Amino acid sequence: MAQVTLNALRKIYPNGYEAVKPASFTIEKGEFVVLVGPSGCGKSTMLRLIAGLEDITDGVLHIGERVVNSIDPADRDIAMVFQNYALYPHMTVRKNIGYGLKNRKIAKDIIHQKVEEAAHLLNLTDYLDRKPSQLSGGQRQRVAMGRAIVRDPLLFLFDEPLSNLDAKLRNQMRIEIKALQRRLGVTSVYVTHDQVEAMTMADRIIVMNGGQIEQIGTPSEVYHFPASTFVASFMGAPAMNLLDASVEQGAVVLGGQTIAALAGHGPVTVGIRPEDIVPDAHGDHAIEVTLIEELGAHRILHAIWAGQPVMVSVAKDVVAAVGPLRVAIKAAALSFFDPRTGRRL
Amino acid sequence: MKPVKFTAIVDHLILITGSLVMILPVVMLLQMASTTDLETMRNGPGLVFGDQIPVNFHKAMFEASGFSGKNTGLNMLYNSMILGFGFAIGKIVIGMMAAYAIVYFRLRFATFAFWIIFTTLLLPLEVRILPSYEIVQKLGMLNTYQGLIIPLIASATATFFFRQFFRSVPEELIEAARIDGAGPIKFFVDILVPLSRTMIAAMFIIMFVYGWNQYLWPTMITTEEGMFTLVRGIKQITQSLEGTNLPEYGKSNILQIIAILPPVLIVIFFQSWFVKGLTDSDK
Amino acid sequence: MAATDLWSPVHIYGGFMKRAGFSTRWLPILLLLPQLSIILIFFYWPAAHAVKSSFYLQDPFGFGETFVGMKNYTALLKSSAYLRSAQFTVIFTLIVTMLSLSLALLLAVKADKVIKGAKTYRTLLMWVYAVAPPVAGVIGLVLFDQSWGPLKDFFGLFGWDFRLGVTYFDTAFAMVVVSVWKQLPVNFIFFLSGLQSIPKSVREAALIDNRSATGRFWDVTFPLLAPTAFFLLIINITYALFDTFGIIDTLAKGEPSNNPMTLVYRVYVDGFRGNDLGGSSAQSVVLMVLVLALTVFQFRMVERRIHYT
Incomplete structure (x- = not known):
């Protein structure tokens, strides 16, 4: 569990495109923050900057005590759940979940124990020896979650993790993820373009548009006191x-x-x-x-x-x-x- | 219902005719290999199979043709295997490495490397055959397996296929792997190579057949009979049929059949992989 | 180095780099080294060499060379033998391409249609892909054998005195037959997979719109196959130009003098057997230009969107 601080974080691509305009905010320990906005608004880039999958052009990023600007993603003590889950298709569920631990040279019996625990928590125990292709969408989603939680990270990052699921499953997984986060108490950043997800899951919402932060606030604040016409029309269905x-x-x-x-x-x-x-x-x-x-x-x-x-x-x-x-x-x-x-x- | 049936019969007739056209010539070779050379010389291919296959097979595999006594069928088969496997494996290994470098690394000269490599797709070995020969000669690689195999590898087909394939691998996999602490070598070995298994198999079949069936290049580069491959040896064998009192048809035909058997069997048994690998080049 | 180039020109042109690629420096160079060195030594060096030698006249005994400018090229244009080969190559390529494409299309359409035995037909019609061209040539030698060749006998019934290797036309005919036989499987495989990738819904829509099966084929199926057919056209031209070498060489029985010859075969005969390195190099360069032109044509056509996606 860690506090995350962004100080004037900025991303400019080599061709001059400014994907994220200087952004500053602090995510408190254990907080669930949702980055929301239309596609191309820079929310995913922001997440990837935090993950270390993109180089930071300017500004300072703290995760916990450390400045992590130039630290490799693997060493940032984070875990990420991807939109299409990014499960390794040739590995069993067990290997998928344990792969990150194996790369950290953790003893086999500890990996085994942690994988079992995570599987139990996510109701995946019966599926540990299956390949991802033999699982349903919701189960794959859970494996992706399992991969994230076995590492006991300081920070969870979610990149539109529910957008590949059908509506019913999406509602169910939304609740599961939120409950799991509450239970583990891990600081989380969650990216979505779905304002319902943002409203229902977030402790705080960050609304982005055109690389810029439009508003930061609790779901209720964002809904009732939108900071701009953009936020007003983006949050809530039907729109304001x-x-x-x-x-x-x-x-x-x-x-x-x-x-x-x-x-x-x-x-x-x-x-x-x-x-x-x-x-x-x-x-x-x-x-x-x-x-x-x-x-x-x-x-x-x-x-x-x-x-x-x-x-x-x-x-x-x-x-x-x-x-x-x-x-x-x-x-x-x-x-x-x-x-x-x-x-x- | 009647007209439907009629067209179905026509369809099958066309397909059967096509299939027969494909098979009969090779059956004919086999039939000729089953009779004595005298019989073949007199009557050519016939309808009845004889009992000479074992005799001819023995001749073909263990009796040398030519002068040095080195190019027995067995030896040529061995050379063909080396060419087929060497070419296929070399091409796949080198192609995968290069494709990995091009697709997954931020390289300053990536564009340049890309064009350097993919220009080779434009010009087949046949158009630059003489200068290639000269260079192999200069390097002292005539009548060597390296000289036989490496120049054939100097085109980017495999690299191109693997580049296509790697690009279709979801972006998130490498990101997940990086977060899971996998470096470039680990990612390649743990994830990319296992993911490419089908692709590698398909490539292997196509490349093996291609290497095995090489004719012009081996004809130029190998002059020592001990280095002949089956396909290369065919020319010498058929030429020896001319102007002899009793040409060794049986032996020759068995050798032809041995020359086509390994690639044909591979293509038939691994049909689905092979077809997939081949038709993916259309994309 | 912040070089993640999602928006770089490279990416726009189809992009060959992943977003989150590694930035290790020495590893990619190491990975590229084998490929690049082989290509430089065995591709660019010979190709450059060919271009250079095409402007020189080689001493037949290997003592030195003299710069002769375009002379090797003008000599080619004046050589009736070369022009005859060129003419033969064009006609040969056209006939082989058209015949093997149309026959393969017919077979593929039928194989796609039948329900019983579809897999068997597929296997029977494709395995010849793996037969080496010179073996195909040898089969041709047997079929057209002067004393008992079955096809020669068959033509004899119609009063055609078929003489392989003696009559120019007959030899050319045999070359076409064998080359088509050898190329059918590739075209068949591609056409069949092209047909099978036509969405079922499109076929069903056509079934409702058009009563005639022939009409459906020409109005719907064939246009949808056009990208495949175009791709195959290029493949077949390349095949007829280059890969028939083994067939030509076998059927000409190593006696090129009076027999039809493709341009590639002539490069080999003039250069390797005739020791005319300069002339042969000039021929190589002409072929290179031809192939490059073909490639440019291919790219142009692809740009014009034969694809319907």
Whole structure:
């Protein structure tokens, strides 16, 4: 278990492409941090910098007490779970899990014991002598986990480990990984493009975009107080509604109506979560519902509000129909962004 | 249902004809090898098999043709084996090493090395045969196994195949291995080589057949009869059939059959590997 | 050295380096050393040598050489024997390529279609791949033997007095027959694997769209085989040019004088037997240029996307 500190860590490829812009943050001991963002945002590069699979261009990386910038991946005391598991196809499960230990010249009987323990923990005991090709997706995933945990690393790194699984298995493995991490208490960095995974698993989320960190915060902070329009639209499904409005004399005006109070003057982007728009016969605002998406537990109403598309999420027992609808909004749940920079006001 | 049946019969007829065209010529050789030379000289190939195969086989394997008394069938078979195995193993080992260096290392001159190596795919040995001969002569390698094998290895086919294959190995494997503490040599021995087993087998078959069947190069490079391979020896044998009172057809035909048997058997038995290895070059 | 080059030109052109490659310096050089030294000594040196000798005239007894510029090349163009070989090579290559490709395609389509015995047919039709060209040549000698060759007798029934090694046309005919026989298996293997890689769904879609089997073949199957066919075209041209050496040599019975000869065979005959090193080198260089042109053509065609992926 270790604290990980990044100090102005930066990655520029030889052709000049800046994959990670200088990033600084600290991951506390035992913390589960999720790096999330769209593909190409630099989250995987960031993970690979921590792993030592990419050379650090600039900045300082601490894992525990040590500066590890120029230390080989094998000596960083880390373990990594890959997207396609990267199991050695010609080795049995037992050998796959033990390979890293063998390379560290650990005695055979200790390797054996550790592999057995890990297998027991992951329900793999019956499969130890099989080859990866004879396992199901979930089992392979567990072998990859086993390979990581036998090494008692200071740090777990996960690179989109669930993206090759089907939806049902993904939910199950999500819980398993999280539970395992809790139990072992190992500091973890987890990369994903799936915001549901990020929300459900993380102690803290780091949202990245274009090589830059957009926001660092707990899932609740990121969800309720997005730091930018990017975070607002990336986190949460359906995404937060972003509406163009203007600030006039201390009030935010949308479609000729005042919806909240805000100091300043000029255009503003208003962010409202779909569940914060509530159908209410006595509501102040009128929207026009054009389409209803039935999702079982709830419904998504696609509507037009002051000429702009909005989504409204309502519980299954709310009666809704295509046509005009009066709604109320929870003023406290509104977010305001500068339309030019996209930053939160 | 009737027209369907008819086309099926036509299909089979075509395939049977094709198969017969492929097999009959070799059956014919075998038939000729089973009769006496006198019979062959008079009537040529016939329909009935004789009982002379053991006699002819003995002649072919243990009786020397030529002048030095060294090129018995057995000796030629031995030389062919050395050429086939030496060529295949040499090519695979050297090719794998080079492909590994090109694919898995950050080399300053990688691009240069790549082009140097892969240009060799463009020009077969046949077009530079004379200067190659001269150089082998200069190096004093005429009538040696090195002189026979090494110049044939001087093209990058195996390197190319292995490069293709290595590139298809998932990126994460090397990363996982690095985190597992495997250095470049360990990764090669523990992971890449075992992963390439099928590929190595396929390469081996193709290269063995190629080396075994070499004709022009051995014809030029070996003049000592003790160095002749079976395929190289064929020329001398067929030439000796001309202008003799009683040509040794039986012996010659047995030698032809021995010359094709090892590669044919390998190709038939390891068909699936061989086909896979061959058709992967299409990619 | 931070040289992980995910975005370098090398990577864009298909890339031959792994992202997380090792950065050890001495090992890759050591690994490349055997390959590079063999290539330098036995490929680049001879190739350069051939180019150089093509501008020199060798003394037939091995005493020195004189620079003659392009003379060896102009002599080639004036030599009727050389031009005849060139003409024969072109015709020979065309016929062998077309015949072996079309026959192999026919067999592959049938072998892909039949259900019973598919594996047996495959084996029977491919094993000749492993037969050495000179052995194929010897088989030709037997089939066309002057006194009792079965094919010679067969042609005799139609009044064709077949004379291998005597009549130019007859010898050429035998060379074509044997060369096609030897090359059929390779084409068959490639066509069959090409056919088997056509997705089942595509075949089923075609089955619904087109009632006629012939129509389906030409509209769907054949275009999908085009990449394979093109690849094979190049392979076959190379085969007919170079790998038929053993067949030609055997069927000409080592008496090239009156018999048809391919260009590669002539390089050997003029240079090795005739000791005309300069002329033979010039011929080598011409062949090299030919092969390079063929390769450029191949790359061009590949660029034009015969592939449908």
